[in-house]
Amino acid sequence: MKRFFVLLFALSAGSAMAQVPIGTFTYVFTNATAALWDPTGTYTTTNTADGFTDYASSDIIVAANGALSGERTDEFTNGSDTTVDIDGTLTGKVSGKGGAVTGKLTDNGPASGVYQGHSFTGGIAKGSATETLDLGALTLITAGSWKVSADHRSASFRGTETNALPAGISGDWTLETDITSTNADKLAGTGTVTLHSGRAFTYEITGTYKPTTGLAKLTLIGATNAFGSGLSLTTTGTNMDWQSLKVKLLGQSLKLQN
Numbered sequence: 054m055k056r057f058f059v060l061l062f063a064l065s066a067g068s069a070m071a072q073v074p075i076g077t078f079t080y081v082f083t084n085a086t087a088a089l090w091d092p093t094g095t096y097t098t099t100n101t102a103d104g105f106t107d108y109a110s111s112d113i114i115v116a117a118n119g120a121l122s123g124e125r126t127d128e129f130t131n132g133s134d135t136t137v138d139i140d141g142t143l144t145g146k147v148s149g150k151g152g153a154v155t156g157k158l159t160d161n162g163p164a165s166g167v168y169q170g171h172s173f174t175g176g177i178a179k180g181s182a183t184e185t186l187d188l189g190a191l192t193l194i195t196a197g198s199w200k201v202s203a204d205h206r207s208a209s210f211r212g213t214e215t216n217a218l219p220a221g222i223s224g225d226w227t228l229e230t231d232i233t234s235t236n237a238d239k240l241a242g243t244g245t246v247t248l249h250s251g252r253a254f255t256y257e258i259t260g261t262y263k264p265t266t267g268l269a270k271l272t273l274i275g276a277t278n279a280f281g282s283g284l285s286l287t288t289t290g291t292n293m294d295w296q297s298l299k300v301k302l303l304g305q306s307l308k309l310q311n
Contacts, residue, residue: 073235073262074269078293080228087309088224089302090154090186091115091248092147092193096216105129107212111195113143115156117254118281119304121145125160127178127199129210137166137201137208139178147184149305156184156304164201168208176203191218225249228284230258230271230293238262244273244284246302254279254302269293 082089097110111125123143130136145158164176182197198211226249232242240260247253256279260271266289273284282302288295300307 073238073240073264074288074291074293075232075235078230078232078288080230080295080298082226082228082309084224087226087298087300087307088152088188089226089246089248089300089305089307090149090188090224091222091250091252091303092154092156092184092186092218093250093252094219096193098214098216100212100214102212103210105131105135105210105212107210107214109212109214111143115147115303116281117275117279117302119147120281121147121156121158127210129199134170135166135168135208137164137168137176137210139164139180139199139201141178141180145184147304149186149303152188154186154188154305158182158184158197160197160199164203168201168203168206171204171206173203173206176201186218187215188224191222192216193218219250221249223249228286228298230273230286232258232293235262238264240269240271244271246279246284254282256284267291 093115095112099108108128113123115121125141125143127139141160141162143158143160145156147156160180162178164178165174178199178201180197180199182195185194193216196213200209227247230244232240234241238261240262242258244256244258245253255276256273257276258271258273262269269288271286275282285299287297295311298309
């Protein structure tokens, strides 16, 4: 009887261990249920306000933690005695929750040109703006103001511009987990979030798995280009069907239930 009990226990333990999920598991999310938006891109626009036309071009990069950086050039002109050129550096932050995505940025840099018929160089431009993603129209709306100081003179400009998001962009994205090693009820591996644009973020995975319930809990910690972002995933069964998911990426937060 004792030998039978030991053998039965060994078989049960082996069976339980065999149930530990190892392999690659893919999860697909769409605009309709769990959009992640990335406004990274180049935007050019022309807008007029207060008698001035602004020819603007912005190169924007949004990091995994939501930090915004980039460069922007502006040419403000009234078509007669004033033309001011600004070469700015962008810094800021993107945030999003519940499908609403906004950003705050500052734009500082040197300025030169002609103001009211007087040529100048060595000017300083300081600006700030609010950005809003219009997800219905797939546009990026920037509303801001700039102040240029040079030669004991100063001038202010403002404007609101609307740019189409990069062609073909959507909030669709994919999560792929690769569970490569286990230690008893512990899980480990790597994960990748791939946006619709093809931009990818990599993660280190740690987690637990209960063979008796089939429940797994994974924590994905941002690595390399994904620092400052992370995911928490709960799955069930050996196929690791997802039950709940928390995401913090590109300054946006998602809480999902399947």
